Amino acid sequence: MTQQIAGIRFQKVGKIYHFNASDFPELQVGDFVIVETSRGTQLGEVANLLNDPPASRDGGWKPILRPATPRDLVLRQVWEGKEAEAVVNCRAKVNELGLSGVKTVAAEYTFDGKRLTIVYSSEGQENIDLSNLKKAMTRLYPRVHLEFRQVGPRDAAKIIGGMGACGIDERCCTRFLTEFSPISIKMAKTQGISLAPSEITGMCGRLRCCLVYEYEQYAAALKEMPRKGKRVITPSGEGKVIDLNLFKETVVVILEKNGEKEEFAREVIEPWAEVQALKKKAQEPCKIHGDGECNCQKG
Numbered sequence: 001m002t003q004q005i006a007g008i009r010f011q012k013v014g015k016i017y018h019f020n021a022s023d024f025p026e027l028q029v030g031d032f033v034i035v036e037t038s039r040g041t042q043l044g045e046v047a048n049l050l051n052d053p054p055a056s057r058d059g060g061w062k063p064i065l066r067p068a069t070p071r072d073l074v075l076r077q078v079w080e081g082k083e084a085e086a087v088v089n090c091r092a093k094v095n096e097l098g099l100s101g102v103k104t105v106a107a108e109y110t111f112d113g114k115r116l117t118i119v120y121s122s123e124g125q126e127n128i129d130l131s132n133l134k135k136a137m138t139r140l141y142p143r144v145h146l147e148f149r150q151v152g153p154r155d156a157a158k159i160i161g162g163m164g165a166c167g168i169d170e171r172c173c174t175r176f177l178t179e180f181s182p183i184s185i186k187m188a189k190t191q192g193i194s195l196a197p198s199e200i201t202g203m204c205g206r207l208r209c210c211l212v213y214e215y216e217q218y219a220a221a222l223k224e225m226p227r228k229g230k231r232v233i234t235p236s237g238e239g240k241v242i243d244l245n246l247f248k249e250t251v252v253v254i255l256e257k258n259g260e261k262e263e264f265a266r267e268v269i270e271p272w273a274e275v276q277a278l279k280k281k282a283q284e285p286c287k288i289h290g291d292g293e294c295n296c297q298k299g
Contacts, residue, residue, distance in 0.1 A: 004051060005061055008035060008044035013158075015178055016047050020061040032068035039117075040110035043068055043076050076111070083107040086141070090118050093136045101125040102133070105156045109144075116144045121156040123205070154180050157204035165202045172209050180209065187211040191218045192244075221246040224266065231272040234264050238272060 006021035019035050021027050031046045086107035094102050106119040118137065122128045130148055138146055151159070158173035173180070188200045188211055202208040222244075226232055230241050234253055242261065243252035249266045 003061070004049060006033070006046050006064060007048040007050065008033065008064075009047040010042055010044045013174060013176060013178060017044075018050070018061055020063040021046075021049065022063075024064055024067060027064075027067065032073060034065045034068055034072065034111065036062060036065060040115050041065075041112040043072055043111045072111075079109040079111070079113065083109055086116060086118070089140055090120075090133075090137060093133055093140075097132050097136065099128070099130075099133060101128055102130070103156065105151060106159050114145060115147065116141055117147045117149050119149050119151055119159065121151055121153060123153055153204040154202075154206055154209075157202065162203065165198075165208060166210070171203060173204075177209060181212045183207040183209065183211050187215045190215060190222065218246060221249075225249075226251060226266075226269060226271060233270040233272050233275055234262065235268055236262055236264075 004021045004025065004027075005018050006027060007016040008019055009016050017037070019033075021033075024033075027033070027046055027049065029046050029048060032043055033046060035042055035044060083106070086109075087104055090104040090107065094104060101122045101124065103121045103123075104118065105121055108117045108119065109115070134146070134148060154173065157171065158177070161171060161174040163169060164171040183206075185195070185200075185207065188195060188207070191211070191214065193199060193211070200207055200211065225244050225246065226241050228241050228244065232239060232241055232251070232253060234255070237255050237257050239253040239255040239262075241251055242254050244250075245252070245263075250263050251266055251269050252261055252263050253269075254261050
């Protein structure tokens with residue numbers, strides 16, 4: 001019997017984890033289910049169903065315990081309210097203890113209410129001492145297993161949400177990004193984007209995730225274009241490349257004869273160095289016949 005594997009998501013735009021759904025063939029995408037995870041019992045949403053899943057790393061998939069009931073969904077709302085309360089309480093304790101470098105990002109209860117995780121960030125203070133904060137929060141929540149989990153600035157921005165640096169009403173990471181891709185300043189340079197911090201930095205203080213969206217297309221297009229500053233031969237004469245338009249596949253050249261700028265299609269541009277090399281080779285004597293009559297290239 002072929003196993004049916006369900007991809008389960010525990011947050012709106014979060015990582016997908018896979019579970020064995022073979023006992024519940026009626027499950028559909030969008031349904032809520034109860035599963036057992038390494039962090040305890042959790043309620044999650046079915047994000048996808050796979051009849052031909054990849055091999056499990058540990059030799060098997062944990063089974064889905066059961067579909068969620070209306071009561072489960074109401075209980076989830078109760079926990080969400082308690083999570084918001086825990087965030088407020090933790091922020092108050094952070095201020096009370098003078099932990100200026102700590103930012104309380106979120107609080108997460110497991111579905112059974114046995115475990116409470118405080119999600120925080122502390123940029124620039126990797127080894128900050130949270131012992132007093134942990135003691136204070138444990139006194140407030142003595143009946144749960146309390147954990148603190150540190151996240152980086154990109155994850156913090158994703159969880160908190162809000163407007164994007166570009167003005168979009170919801171950040172890309174909050175709306176649809178399930179994982180963060182490596183991003184470098186080279187991506188901005190390749191796309192001709194201004195390197196001003198306000199142009200390439202996101203609300204997280206890191207390079208914007210959108211720099212990766214069209215990078216491959218720009219990189220591929222640039223391979224077919226002459227580099228800026230390169231000497232070329234155009235239908236109007238020799239000149240130097242000063243600008244590129246990748247969308248139109250055109251090259252702007254400043255001509256040597258009159259200093260004027262002209263735009264040419266990429267196809268009509270020839271690299272000056274290569275043309276000169278071919279001319280030089282054509283003028284060299286034949287290695288077989290020397291300067292005498294030669295018909296090596298004929299026939």
